[in-house]
Amino acid sequence: MNYLRRFMMGRYGSDQLSMALILLSILLSMISGLIHLKLLRYIADIPLVISIFRILSRDISKRRMENYKFSMLMSPVYSWLKKTQRHAIDSRTHRYFKCPNCRTQLRVPKGKGKIIITCPKCKTEFRERT
Numbered sequence: 001m002n003y004l005r006r007f008m009m010g011r012y013g014s015d016q017l018s019m020a021l022i023l024l025s026i027l028l029s030m031i032s033g034l035i036h037l038k039l040l041r042y043i044a045d046i047p048l049v050i051s052i053f054r055i056l057s058r059d060i061s062k063r064r065m066e067n068y069k070f071s072m073l074m075s076p077v078y079s080w081l082k083k084t085q086r087h088a089i090d091s092r093t094h095r096y097f098k099c100p101n102c103r104t105q106l107r108v109p110k111g112k113g114k115i116i117i118t119c120p121k122c123k124t125e126f127r128e129r130t
Contacts, residue, residue, distance in 0.1 A: 012057045028047070095109075102122040112130045
């Protein structure tokens with residue numbers, strides 16, 4: 001174990017981009033196994049090789065910048081997933097509405113009948129049924 005620790009010293013290691021590349025490789029391998037396409041199996045090895053190269057790289061600043069760009073690219077996807085998860089969790093107790101004026105998303109409790117909703121951002125009032 002000490003040998004592995006010494007070997008990895010000064011190397012970049014794994015990050016979000018490396019993990020995404022490994023998952024892409026696994027996904028492509030599974031698809032190639034299902035449809036029996038050898039070319040896709042070879043293509044599936046490319047992200048795996050790139051991921052191993054990134055993990056073992058000693059150019060830490062370049063790898064960090066690559067991961068930063070990947071994170072910025074994936075940020076809208078992560079926020080959409082988090083918003084969708086929050087809506088699914090709150091779906092039993094709350095409803096979501098958009099303000100007709102500024103399009104801000106508003107959360108109101110369910111089961112209150114017809115209520116007047118006031119947008120906290122633009123102070124627009126509108127009536128909705130919860």
